[in-house]
Amino acid sequence: MGSYVGVFGMGVMGQSLALNIASKGYSVSVFNRHGEATKKFMENRVQGHEDRMKLVSDSYDLKSFCDSLETPRKIILMVKAGPVVDAVTDELLPYLESGDIVIDAGNSYYKDTKRRMDYYAEKGINFFGMGVSGGEKGALVGPSIMPSGDKNLYDTYLAKLLTDISAHTADGSPCCDYIGPEGSGQYVKMVHNGIEYGDIQNIDEAYWIMKQLLGMSNAEMADVFESWNNGRLNSFLVEITYKILREKDPETGDDLIDHILDEAAQKGTGMWTAIDGLEMHMPIPTMAEAVFARNLSAIKGQRVEASKVFSEKPAAHIEDKQAFLADLEQAVYANKIIAYAQGFQLLSAASDEHNWDLKLGDIALLWREGCIIRAGFLDRIKSAYSEGKKVVNLILTDEFREEIRAAIPAYRRVVAKAIECGLYIPTMVASLQYFDGYTSEKLEANMCQAQRDWFGAHTFHRDDRPHDESFHHTWEKLD
Template identity: 45%
Template sequence: MKNTIGLYGLGVMGASLAKNMLNKGERVALYNYTDDLTTQFMEQFPHEHADPYTDLSSFVQSLEKPRKIFLMVTAGDVTTSVIDSLFPLLDEGDIIMDGGNANFIDSNERYQTLREHGIHFIGVGVSGGEEGALHGPSLMPSGDKAAYAKVSPILEKIAAQVNGEPCCTYIGKEGAGHYVKMVHNGIEYADMQLITETYQFLRYVVHLSPDEIANIFEAWNETELNSYLLKITTHILRHKDEETGKPIVDIIMDRAGQKGTGKWTSMNALDLGIPSTTISEAVFVRFLSALKKERMIAKDVLQGPIKEEIQQKETAIQHAKEALLFGRVIVYTQGFMQYKVASETYGWDLQLDHIAKVFRGGCIIQSDLLHPIRDAYRKNPALTNLLLDDYFKCLANDHQASMRAFLMDGIASGVSLPTYSAAMAFYDGYRAERSGAELIQAQRDYFGAHTYERVDREGVFHTKW
């Protein structure tokens, strides 16, 4: 029998996806550029439907037509090289799926190039890490809809399932799937930073231990704040370093890395004119964290406030909880604003309720808030902003006072809360009748004769200052 799908790339994510496919009944041809990972996979997971190859041509020929090949290799030049090596071995109608963290612009180009030769390219955003890949990730495929129909039985089978629905759906044309994954990662950056700033507040303003904060986060995770990131943060805060017995968070260097998707999201937001301020701030905070040596000097020469003890700790904790919910709403609001404008700009026809549905399970940003987000866009596909939906409008109105109190306590204590501050500024800016931009326009007209509009009549005007 021919294999139903080929998986190229047996690193951590590729191996987990291969196991997932095999466990779901697929016959999987396996190939890796180096033979060692193929051998290792078969030793660790000897499955009757796993068919390993060390020769690329034999790997391709083992697949039923139209051939379906799923790539799990490093994004960028490596992916290009792999596609180039596969191309001469494929026939018209065959399908290449790229599950790497590719830039959507690269996916657009690959889609168009392969299409000219009759080969289908499907960019598949994959979220969930190693565990998600093994047990059911969130999948965001895009490309030819007819080609997706041929691979959807496999993809929807291996995806996470929520209430009997797969966390996988056709996203749109070209590289739309990788775009959706990119902004997913931007939302992930911001949500991680919000949780981190909440931890900073509870630890250094309210003066709670990591174990005490873990208990609070665990309780919060039983409420509307339920999310994968809050859950794993609870486990992290309870974990002790084996050598010292100290909380592991006190041993880990406070210097955050990144792989670029958050930066790509911010750059794209600037290109589209979208105020994705919380995502951009989360990226900048990682840059700031990298300045460890400078920060160690600055702490001894730059003054902060005289810290006062929080008198009402339970009130402060409650404010922190409501601030986290408020902040998360703003992060999702900005992310989905970016999806909406990108869809219109690139002609992708993104279905925002489908995107929210895909994120409900398997992915890193899965949270209970995604259910009302899906409902909001199902109810009104033309919704311009989540804050204008009845549910989210009430939620924001109910919690904005706690957000302000949380920020005032944190800033007064000298704790940096950049992503929360950006969320609050966005909210107040969005609801402002007068934004202050009138002064900016006057300044631009003064030094550059850039003109301005008036509030009392139509037209474009210039003042002789």
């Protein structure tokens, strides 16, 4: 009898996922473009674990790999996102039969997933897109899984396997659920990553404020982040932050963080989220600023030169450090709520745009464990969606409204002080400004409309006429 499932790609994630699958009692065949990686995997991570050994089979050519699988074949691709996914699926085609299932579990662009579903369906292959989050460890012990594609096939062939290998919440609920058709699974994973960028940048700005404005040591900052992690900011990302601040460099014995270059990298999912927000005309400035923050950090050479030209930064003077730290906790929390509010508004807009019928409260629960943004806070978002009213924006819900109201004065004090001292805190500013714009009955956009109408006859609506009527004013006489 053939293996239950195949994993194509023995990189960081593929290895962990294959071991996770075997540890749940499923037989799994593994394959990698370069057989060396498969050999190393078998030698280093499978041998010596007799229980796993029995269930993992290695293949070194595509025909043997496909022949080793029970039918209909279920093949999980864990390869580099982009054209590689098309290339490896095309390479598999000669060895597949009608009805086989190929699941792309990488961080693929959701529009590519839809295109692939349509293209491979014509060849009789059922293509699925599946967001997976949790990094190397999550993939090994239980990631958050966001699958999309044909619902009936999912229920028949994939649901049990994927829920078995996913993370589970304390009450035993799996962090895996069918998301919807097309590339909706990878879309939800993309927005997860956009929120991840916002969460990371929010924490990093808090670190920077403590370091630059309060002059705190790494050890002192670690204690603050640890105390936050015991409160409402409890999350995987805050937890790793305080642990990072306590990590020593094996080479020098110094705090490792102080030797890490301040140039952030990225693989593209945060940028796609920002682009999608722009394309959907959705205001998601916090996530966009988190991407720009990485871009700005990466032009280090220019920053070094510019810092010599504009070297003056006003000195910080904070009288009551403990009070300021309490304000900072409020600022980080408010920034977080507002960023998630933007992310869920984007999901909601995408769901309407593509007719995906996304269950936003359930998505919050999928992210409760296993993924990079996992946090107790996500239960609160689920609750907000369970209030029985349509959620227009999370900041308006009973769950978050009063907390936001209470946090805003402290949030303003922190941002004002940081700006006064010349600190770069883009997501803190972006979320506060989003809040101020979103909660303003009137904005300056009447002037924008007048200007557009002046130079381009773009028309405007009037406050004393029905909204479906457009007006153009003759601002100047043209000869």
